[in-house]
Amino acid sequence: MFQTVSDILKIAAALPGYALMHVLARIPKKRNLVIVLAPKNGAFVDNAKYAYLALAESPEIEVCYVTPKRAVATELKAAQLDGVRMPSPRAIWLLMRCAIAVGCDYEAFRGLSGNLLGGAKRIQLWHGSGIKNVSVDSPNVAHLRHRRIGRLRLEFKRKFPVFDLFYFPSRINFEKRKNTFRYRRAALNGLLRNDLLTDTSVRPATALIGTDLKCGERIGKDKAAGRRLVIFAPTWRTMDRYDVGERIPFDFARLNKLMETLSSTLVIKLHPTMRDHFDLAAFSNIVEYDRHGDIYPLLGAFDLMISDFSSLIPDFALLSRPIILYLPDLGSLIAEDRFSPSELDRFMGDRCLDHDRLYDAIEDALLKHKKISFTQTAEFHEFKDGLNTARFVSDVESMLGLVPSRSGSETLAVRHDTRITAA
Structure with missing residues (x-):
């Protein structure tokens, strides 16, 4: 009984944000605007960093790095790059208007930022190797997924958002994790950060x-x-x-x-x-x-x-x-x-x-x-060609409609039903 009441209260608390997300989905999006969301710690690191640097080189794409850390936004501006602190009026406006949001963890797509992304397409680059158990596999989450009201709680709180594109770094990793995440399209592509290790020519000055x-x-x-x-x-x-x-x-x-x-x-x-x-x-x-x-x-x-x-x-x-x-x-x-x-x-x-x-x-x-x-x-990395970033940019250009419909990465699975199911 207590658990049910707790679930209802948490659903009620999440409803305003959930409703806001659906209202904002009706706002027209800026066709070439892409937002890259900083990882949980707000730093300019990991696959989010290299996604931003790659997109910033495209003259057809407007891209901004959104971070909760003022110092990170300031450092980017000093390097003539576009970074903005969230929350701020400009960050809120960009999140509402962007056509695509890119991130490398779950936390970036939760909370107010996630609510403001209503109608935007979401790309999850992820950041792990597939060895660790992730929170969606935890016993607490499994307990919620076994109960209908628990699944509603996860849905309204957007504990595990749905992504339009989710990258898996290898086929073996996909087989292991394919039912862990929620996505409309799963694709094969390596971690963008590893292009620095597999292709020594990929070393822009901004990487420092x-x-x-x-x-x-x-x-x-x-x-x-x-x-x-x-x-x-x-x-x-x-x-x-x-x-x-x-x-x-x-x-x-x-x-x-x-x-x-x-x-x-x-x-x-x-x-x-x-x-x-x-x-x-x-x-x-x-x-x-x-x-x-x-x-x-x-x-x-x-x-x-x-x-x-x-x-x-x-x-x-x-x-x-x-x-x-x-x-x-x-x-x-x-x-x-x-x-x-x-x-x-x-x-x-x-x-x-x-x-x-x-x-x-x-x-x-x-x-x-x-x-x-x-x-x-090979179990962890399908590619060692230094082209993970290039495949990602190609996917973004295709999703924005800047190039004829094509895909830089190989599709592993397409899902039309992304509902949270029992564990």
């Missing part, structure tokens, strides 16, 4: 916007000096506690000494939602990269990656360089349903479940330089 320039200078200096570069890039664990040093054992003093011995530098790049703060002043061989900064323009400089089940793993594997899967809290991750035990065999790299073995694994990886073949990455 949104990066950690200070740390980038250190990376470039050490690389030029012949030092090996190691990146430690874990994904988030829990939202309400510190992870590195507690849940993820990490001895900075020992690592600093090891880096000195191996003439190497360790760069720590945390997930944006992680709360950890480090004082690295005493460690000359360890630096921290801004957790909100874009690492992809610099990823090709690294000789070794230490991570866990982050989406960076299959992306870095495209470089055929050694990877250490550091999972000292594996049991907890499985218990928390972050991924299933059957997924472990899909992880690429040398598995390290013990803190004490980590240091030997680092030395072994840097000295032996174990490579990862493209056949191991």
